[in-house]
Amino acid sequence: AQKITQTQPGMFVQEKEAVTLDCTYDTSDPSYGLFWYKQPSSGEMIFLIYQGSYDQQNATEGRYSLNFQKARKSANLVISASQLGDSAMYFCAMREGWRGYQKVTFGTGTKLQVIP
């Protein structure tokens, strides 16, 4: 079974609108971390947001928020007030086991295009 599933290969959003990128995960490890990264066409991966499995509240970082539903094993990224610079690939990822270890499993990504 896939550990990280992103079912939306591509999405369009109007500038200034909010958009939700879906991510579901599968693990039996009680300790895990969930991430979202952005990859512009330049290739560099940019950290956006992190949610630990024991965190009670949903993570937020500026315009980014992570809708963490533990029972459903979902970790959707919400981008509010989309900007043209948000056009990029977005990857959901999961770290299992010890916190701080870098063995991370990535999803297949969602290509987001922001329309003026």
Place this chain on the structure above:
Amino acid sequence: KAGVTQTPRYLIKTRGQQVTLSCSPISGHRSVSWYQQTPGQGLQFLFEYFSETQRNKGNFPGRFSGRQFSNSRSEMNVSTLELGDSALYLCASSSPDRATNEKLFFGSGTQLSVL
């Protein structure tokens, strides 16, 4: 503070050759990991080093190896190159600070083309 630096940015090799890629982490970062990114397989974890020791390894053949030096700089080596090794190789580092050690900082990658 300088970011994660990967060299070279682009590399062209032929089948059967070997290649060494370099990664300099952010100053103070002791954990370095490597990922392979291809259109077909996506992003896949190769290995992770911490204080010169490999502490995690992905499912790649033994042709893929790495090491980390005392200054935390890391190298990745691929021997007997195959066409399927053509990929973007990304290096990441993280801070030892527990409050932020989950955040990976990535370099711009090395684009390897095997002909």
